[in-house]
Every structure is written in structure tokens, then in C-alpha cells.
Amino acid sequence: MTDQSCHDLVLTQDAATNQETIERLLAAEPGGTVRLPAGTFPLARGIVLGSGWTLAGAGHGEGPVTTWLTSSASDGQPIVQVLGSQVVVEDIGFRPPPCSPGEHGGDRGTAITIGSYLYPAEAEWIEGIRIRRVRVERGDTRAANCIAVVGAVRDITISDVSIVGGCTGIAVHWGAVGAGVDSIVGPSYHPHHLTISDLHVSDAFEGFYLSSVHDVEVDRVRLSDVEIGFRLLPGDNTDRFHSSTGNQVGQRIRVSGAWVSWNGPLYAIRIAGWGRSEIDHSIRVLEYRDVLVQECTLVPLPLATPESGDPLRPRSPVVIEQAPGVVLDRIRIDSRQSS
Numbered sequence: 001m002t003d004q005s006c007h008d009l010v011l012t013q014d015a016a017t018n019q020e021t022i023e024r025l026l027a028a029e030p031g032g033t034v035r036l037p038a039g040t041f042p043l044a045r046g047i048v049l050g051s052g053w054t055l056a057g058a059g060h061g062e063g064p065v066t067t068w069l070t071s072s073a074s075d076g077q078p079i080v081q082v083l084g085s086q087v088v089v090e091d092i093g094f095r096p097p098p099c100s101p102g103e104h105g106g107d108r109g110t111a112i113t114i115g116s117y118l119y120p121a122e123a124e125w126i127e128g129i130r131i132r133r134v135r136v137e138r139g140d141t142r143a144a145n146c147i148a149v150v151g152a153v154r155d156i157t158i159s160d161v162s163i164v165g166g167c168t169g170i171a172v173h174w175g176a177v178g179a180g181v182d183s184i185v186g187p188s189y190h191p192h193h194l195t196i197s198d199l200h201v202s203d204a205f206e207g208f209y210l211s212s213v214h215d216v217e218v219d220r221v222r223l224s225d226v227e228i229g230f231r232l233l234p235g236d237n238t239d240r241f242h243s244s245t246g247n248q249v250g251q252r253i254r255v256s257g258a259w260v261s262w263n264g265p266l267y268a269i270r271i272a273g274w275g276r277s278e279i280d281h282s283i284r285v286l287e288y289r290d291v292l293v294q295e296c297t298l299v300p301l302p303l304a305t306p307e308s309g310d311p312l313r314p315r316s317p318v319v320i321e322q323a324p325g326v327v328l329d330r331i332r333i334d335s336r337q338s339s
Contacts, residue, residue, distance in 0.1 A: 005032035015042035015072055022047055036092065038066035046077035051084030057091035065135050068093040076101050076108035078148070082115070086128040096166075098140035104181045106171045109144030111136040115151040115191070119177045123189060127155040138165035142205040142227075151175025152189035162200045169201035169223075174212040174235045182278045186241030190214060190249050201226060207260065211235045212275075212286065214248045218255045225301065227264030230255065232293075232326070234275040234286035250325075253291040261299040267316050268298040269331075273323035288325035297332045 031052020038058040057067030099109025136146040146166040150173045163169040178184035192215040199221040201207040207223030212235030239249040262268040298317045
């Protein structure tokens with residue numbers, strides 16, 4: 001961190017004043033710690049954290065969070081977007097506003113987004129990010145994700161996170177240079193050296209997904225009453241735009257210790273090697289290597305909406321699609337309907 005100064009802010013119930021207070025401080029110094037008081041505080045829009053900042057709530061790692069942030073932004077801006085390295089967000093709860101960002105807006109409307117999806121030119125890597133003891137509550141429909149890790153990001157630790165509601169709890173997705181998903185020119189950027197542990201997601205569409213990544217570890221997750229537990233995906237354009245020597249996308253991924261109770265009509269776990277390009281609609285296959293999913297317990301619940309089941313596509317705990325490089329070990333199906 002470039003500056004170890006610590007600022008204890010006073011916030012109010014006025015969203016514009018809170019916004020100005022935080023943004024003035026972030027603009028005045030190159031880094032430091034911003035400590036927020038206990039309570040629930042509105043913001044007029046999201047805030048952007050550059051390099052070297054710690055954003056902390058009033059708690060100190062014991063018991064529930066006591067600081068909550070809300071936002072009235074209607075444009076899909078995350079409550080917090082991390083766009084610099086060596087950043088910490090800890091001991092804060094988030095209640096994002098309703099948002100429907102659409103199929104390719106997974107980084108929009110979130111509580112926290114680390115990185116960016118589309119870049120106008122080649123990007124610098126963001127690294128050294130720590131998200132810990134964070135809570136997210138969404139009261140809207142399952143349209144927007146809760147935490148997004150996207151694009152040119154690496155060396156990230158997310159731990160002790162609890163999420164209620166929303167689309168995907170933690171969405172991890174590649175990014176690239178291009179004006180839109182159907183006009184990527186590359187290079188592409190694939191999140192890596194990411195660790196997720198002690199994650200609890202409930203009443204959401206999906207617990208988490210990993211799309212076109214490498215060197216990722218996910219351990220000790222509890223996904224309760226979700227439509228889908230988690231997915232490993234190649235990305236729409238797989239790794240065709242990856243520019244570095246010795247492409248590592250799809251390698252060294254570990255998911256272990258997952259407990260999933262799922263109420264959807266399709267699957268608890270999906271692992272897919274094939275992806276259809278949004279550019280030319282061709283299908284390419286990403287080769288997974290050294291990928292292990294182990295010690296997972298899957299609990300099928302009654303369908304949340306029984307009429308949504310497709311009789312031509314039977315419900316299955318695990319679906320593997322063109323992914324021979326993935327090893328499954330000790331996957332247990334528990335038919336007892338408990339959570």
C-alpha cells in the first residue's frame with residue numbers, strides 16, 4: 001500500500017453527501033484505509049476503488065457485519081468497482097438496487113465488481129485483491145449477479161462471503177479488448193490465481209461459475225436452495241484471443257468441499273468444454289487439464305416451479321459436456337431433502 005493513513009468517516013442518511021464524502025477522500029490521496037461507521041448508509045451511485053485502498057466496515061472480523069451500503073444508481077453501476085491493485089474490502093454488507101443488466105452484463109448491477117469486461121485497448125492487470133467478511137443481500141428478482149471477477153485480474157482472495165438472492169453469487173468471467181461481445185478483437189484476459197473459500201450462497205439462481213480461467217481454487221462452499229450449484233465454462237469464444245506464450249486457460253482448477261441443495265430442473269453441476277462464439281457462431285472446445293472436482297454433496301430439492309421441468313431433458317445432478325480432462329472424485333448424492 002502506498003499510504004497507511006486511516007480515515008474514520010462520518011456518514012448520514014443523505015446519499016449525495018455520503019457520495020461526496022467518500023469520493024473526495026479517494027481523490028485526495030493515493031491510498032490508505034477508509035473505515036465506515038456502523039449503520040446502513042445510502043450512496044447516490046457506485047464508488048470506484050483505485051490502487052492501494054482498503055474499504056472497511058465497523059466490524060473487526062467477529063460476529064455479523066454492522067456496516068451496510070446501499071445505492072440508488074439506476075444505470076447498473078456496481079456499488080463498489082475495484083479498478084486498481086492491492087485493494088481490500090472487508091466487514092461490509094451490501095444491498096444492491098434492482099437491476100436487469102441482460103445476458104452479457106454480468107459485471108453490472110453487482111455489489112462488487114473486480115475488473116472490467118470489455119476494454120477499448122490493451123489493459124494493465126489488476127492484482128492483489130482481498131475480499132473478506134462481506135455480506136450481500138438482494139431483494140430483487142434473480143437478474144443481476146452479486147460479485148463479479150472479470151477480465152485482467154489475478155492474485156485474488158475471496159473468503160467468508162455470504163450471499164442471499166440474486167442471479168450468480170460469484171461470477172468469474174474472462175474479458176477482452178472489443179466494443180462488444182460480438183466484436184472482440186483481442187487480446188483476451190482470463191482471471192487466474194484466484195482463491196474462493198467459505199462461501200455461502202442461498203436463494204439465488206446459481207452459487208458460482210468459472211468461465212475461461214486457470215489456476216483457481218474453490219474450497220468449503222455451501223450453496224443452499226439454488227437453481228444451479230456451480231458451472232465450469234469455456235467462455236463464449238473460449239481462448240482463441242489469448243495472446244501469452246504457453247496458453248494456460250482451463251488448467252489447474254480445484255473445486256472441493258461443496259455442499260449444494262438445488263431446486264432447478266436441470267443440474268446441480270455443469271462442466272462444459274464447448275463454447276459457441278458470439279462473433280462467428282462457430283463452436284470451439286477448450287481442453288481442460290489438471291482439473292479436479294471432489295468431495296461434493298448434492299441434495300436434490302423439489303422443483304421450485306414444478307411446471308418448469310422439461311420431460312425431454314431429465315434432471316441430473318452432474319452434467320459433463322466435452323470435458324474429458326476433468327476428474328470427479330467423491331461426489332455424493334443425498335436424496336434427503338434437507339438444507
